[in-house]
Amino acid sequence: NAGVTQTPKFQVLKTGQSMTLQCAQDMNHEYMSWYRQDPGMGLRLIHYSVGAGITDQGEVPNGYNVSRSTTEDFPLRLLSAAPSQTSVYFCASSPQPGQGPWSYTFGSGTRLTVV
């Protein structure tokens, strides 16, 4: 199994540009989340989803959109990139509690630089 696949691995954007970070998992997990990681800040939750068609905001949702049309995919959209969005982005998925060991599997990350 591939697990959680994120693309691209690296991206440089200009301020004001938009883009979509892709995340796909092949483990039939219901839960999926997006985190950003900045030095000294840990992993901060951007958006999460508990199933297809259901999404909710995390701690730092401003400037990001998500949708969940299928169980497998959970793309993260940057509407108008700003230098403050320079970060490493991780996508993670897990089964629902009670349907297997409840642990998150993380993708390898996308390193985004906004200039």
Next chain:
Amino acid sequence: QQPVQSPQAVILREGEDAVINCSSSKALYSVHWYRQKHGEAPIFLMILLKGGEQKGHDKISASFNEKKQQSSLYLTASQLSYSGTYFCGTVQGAQKLVFGQGTRLTINP
């Protein structure tokens, strides 16, 4: 709201013990612990549920006190491979996993 971890950084010699603490101002359903090596994705270590249980993973164990809204990670007889950044994650609202800021652990020979 992010849980608070302490200390922020620890430096040990191989074979020494360490304790990493995690506390939250919100009621906890469960606590997750993850380890991240530099440049890699976080890897799941263990989950603790209500009941004050302790769990172990090799020489790494953890406790969870839901009344105090705290969890501690214990690393015994540390090995070089234990180096990395450790994150606790607290489950809020039964669905949302929120992580602390991390504790950087350095093990020297």
